[in-house]
Amino acid sequence: MKTSISLEEAHAILGELVQPVKPGYVSLFAAAGRVLCRDIQSGVNLPAFSKSPLDGYAVQAGDTQTASRSQPVVLEVIEEVRAGYVPQRKVVSGTAIKVMTGAPVPEGADEIIKYEDVVRENNHISLSYPLQPGKNVIKAGEDVTLGEMIACRGALLNPPLVGLLAAVGIAQVPVYEKVKVAILSTGDELVDPATALLPGKIYNSNLHSLNAFCSQLGTEPISMGIVPDEKEAIVARLGQALSAADLVITTGGVSVGDYDVVPDALEAIGAEIAFWKVDMKPGSPVIAARYNQKLIIGLSGNPAAAFITFDLIVVPLIKKMMGLAEQFPPKISAILTDSFNKPSQQRRFLRARVQRDNEMNYVKLTGEQSNGVLKSMIDCNALIDVPAGSGPLIAGQEVSAVVLRNAAAGIFI
Numbered sequence: 001m002k003t004s005i006s007l008e009e010a011h012a013i014l015g016e017l018v019q020p021v022k023p024g025y026v027s028l029f030a031a032a033g034r035v036l037c038r039d040i041q042s043g044v045n046l047p048a049f050s051k052s053p054l055d056g057y058a059v060q061a062g063d064t065q066t067a068s069r070s071q072p073v074v075l076e077v078i079e080e081v082r083a084g085y086v087p088q089r090k091v092v093s094g095t096a097i098k099v100m101t102g103a104p105v106p107e108g109a110d111e112i113i114k115y116e117d118v119v120r121e122n123n124h125i126s127l128s129y130p131l132q133p134g135k136n137v138i139k140a141g142e143d144v145t146l147g148e149m150i151a152c153r154g155a156l157l158n159p160p161l162v163g164l165l166a167a168v169g170i171a172q173v174p175v176y177e178k179v180k181v182a183i184l185s186t187g188d189e190l191v192d193p194a195t196a197l198l199p200g201k202i203y204n205s206n207l208h209s210l211n212a213f214c215s216q217l218g219t220e221p222i223s224m225g226i227v228p229d230e231k232e233a234i235v236a237r238l239g240q241a242l243s244a245a246d247l248v249i250t251t252g253g254v255s256v257g258d259y260d261v262v263p264d265a266l267e268a269i270g271a272e273i274a275f276w277k278v279d280m281k282p283g284s285p286v287i288a289a290r291y292n293q294k295l296i297i298g299l300s301g302n303p304a305a306a307f308i309t310f311d312l313i314v315v316p317l318i319k320k321m322m323g324l325a326e327q328f329p330p331k332i333s334a335i336l337t338d339s340f341n342k343p344s345q346q347r348r349f350l351r352a353r354v355q356r357d358n359e360m361n362y363v364k365l366t367g368e369q370s371n372g373v374l375k376s377m378i379d380c381n382a383l384i385d386v387p388a389g390s391g392p393l394i395a396g397q398e399v400s401a402v403v404l405r406n407a408a409a410g411i412f413i
């Protein structure tokens with residue numbers, strides 16, 4: 001078992017231990033947030049036919065070259081075509097076909113002029129300026145050409161990509177299955193927020209914050225509830241969690257206290273411990289183990305520590321299991337806009353918010369930084385990465401930060 005490893009070593013170890021989950025299919029309507037399990041090539045041109053971008057008249061631009069206000073060109077309107085129908089006739093010199101927006105461009109026509117720019121009298125239109133061929137025509141394949149690669153394996157199905165797949169006629173999307181994540185809270189002191197709070201007890205917040213995080217990530221969270229600090233009870237619940245899920249996350253009971261029995265429970269089930277303790281604050285006591293090809297990650301019980309280690313260690317792991325091509329958050333340099341008075345003996349991650357202004361990154365702390373404080377996670381979209389051995393941080397100094405999410409857009413992943 002490795003101990004007191006760096007965050008990067010933890011990533012490398014875990015990256016070797018997991019693979020994307022099984023592939024399957026999902027209907028387009030349920031595809032948002034899922035991950036493609038293979039490359040997608042278009043089997044069609046998009047659009048499939050040249051079409052009109054306007055309500056107007058399809059003409060031959062060549063007919064209009066002599067048109068002027070004083071000597072308009074007059075064309076005979078021979079047909080009308082609505083979107084969803086096909087022209088029965090061809091545009092030949094001296095004629096025009098009335099077309100609605102989205103209707104196919106009739107054969108023989110090479111330009112569309114909008115209604116407002118012609119004068120219509122009975123079956124004739126007068127044009128008073130020359131047209132350029134092809135200026136107002138949406139060409140077949142303008143968006144996507146037949147055979148074009150439109151998305152690669154590992155891509156997240158965001159709303160525009162779902163729309164694009166629909167537009168090229170893909171109704172069943174090849175995706176990785178949803179990752180099932182079991183979440184288990186350990187601690188004699190924990191009670192569910194739905195129950196009365198007796199002396200010495202606290203409400204279980206980790207289960208709920210991690211469940212919410214897993215949902216937003218696009219996994220299927222499974223609540224394994226609360227289990228007391230007893231090895232046998234944890235062993236039994238871990239067994240249930242392992243049979244229900246692809247990944248098991250526990251919180252609490254991973255430190256060195258007399259009742260921190262999660263490491264013992266992991267050994268008792270015969271799990272192979274990959275590492276215990278990562279050089280970072282908060283969240284250092286995190287433990288990772290493997291049983292029957294499945295991983296169990298034991299996070300610290302302190303709410304902010306659990307959340308930060310979930311963000312920095314578990315999220316990249318889940319992203320790999322989801323099949324996502326990109327798993328790690330970007331790192332940036334930023335100017336710190338406030339101070340942090342404590343020295344950092346250990347590598348430390350501070351809850352912060354990055355903002356970009358005038359091509360510069362600025363970062364400010366989101367509040368109190370102790371490991372039990374959840375409030376400062378709410379507006380946090382980045383973690384300042386303070387190297388071990390740093391002194392207090394001073395406003396105006398450059399720091400390194402991990403950008404976790406676009407919290408401003410209301411998206412928490």
Ligand SMILES: Nc1nc2c(c(=O)[nH]1)N[C@H]1C(S)=C(S)[C@@H](COP(=O)(O)OP(=O)(O)OC[C@H]3O[C@@H](n4cnc5c(N)ncnc54)[C@H](O)[C@@H]3O)O[C@H]1N2
Nearest residue numbers: 185187204205206207252253254255260299300301302305
């Ligand atoms: N002698 C030492 N004591 C401690 C050390 C150490 O190195 N030597 N490390 C400290 C650090 S750092 C941390 S972090 C904690 C980690 O302890 P555990 O992971 O074993 O977590 P617990 O002791 O079970 O809980 C810590 C704290 O969090 C509260 N908690 C637990 N679960 C939940 C939950 N689901 N929702 C909300 N709050 C929860 C719990 O009541 C404790 O207050 O150990 C230090 N001690």
Ligand code: MOO
Nearest residue numbers: 282283284305371
């Ligand atoms: O791991 Mo503890 O949260 O470092 O303070």
